[in-house]
Amino acid sequence: MKKLFYSAFAYMVIGVLSGLFYREFTKGKDFSGFTQLSVVHTHLLTLGFIVLLIVLILEKLFSLSKSRLFGWFFWTYNAGLVLTAAIMVVHGMMQVNGNTDVSAAIPGIAGLGHILLSAGMVFLFLALRTRLFGPDSKHDVGLPVALAG
Numbered sequence: 001m002k003k004l005f006y007s008a009f010a011y012m013v014i015g016v017l018s019g020l021f022y023r024e025f026t027k028g029k030d031f032s033g034f035t036q037l038s039v040v041h042t043h044l045l046t047l048g049f050i051v052l053l054i055v056l057i058l059e060k061l062f063s064l065s066k067s068r069l070f071g072w073f074f075w076t077y078n079a080g081l082v083l084t085a086a087i088m089v090v091h092g093m094m095q096v097n098g099n100t101d102v103s104a105a106i107p108g109i110a111g112l113g114h115i116l117l118s119a120g121m122v123f124l125f126l127a128l129r130t131r132l133f134g135p136d137s138k139h140d141v142g143l144p145v146a147l148a149g
Helices: 002-028 037-062 069-096 105-133
Strands: none
Touching: 002 037, 002 069, 037 069, 037 105, 069 105
């Protein structure tokens, strides 16, 4: 539970600081227009701070960390969020500095980050399902609730 609390807090701090960085960096470069830097702030606050606070509530209610899948969720999701946010910062700084020639690696790495985020969410739901219905439940074999009876 402490891991979730401190992670959510860290994403809140980094999210706020990324908003400050965006404002100051673009102002210092006299840049106006869209840049990836403008959405790093909201990504970190929403996907990091808010989502992990919701998971913290779910942990308190259902003891998610008792599921063996919880660790997979936590590390996969955080790796995806850090990778996504980092590549957004790199791409945004390139945009502000006027570099319009973007290597195919930038969207490729961003895509990998999004894939990790998605996989993390799948692990979260699998862990939640295990904690809600139990490992011996007929619901845990992947049958829709309506079919499982």
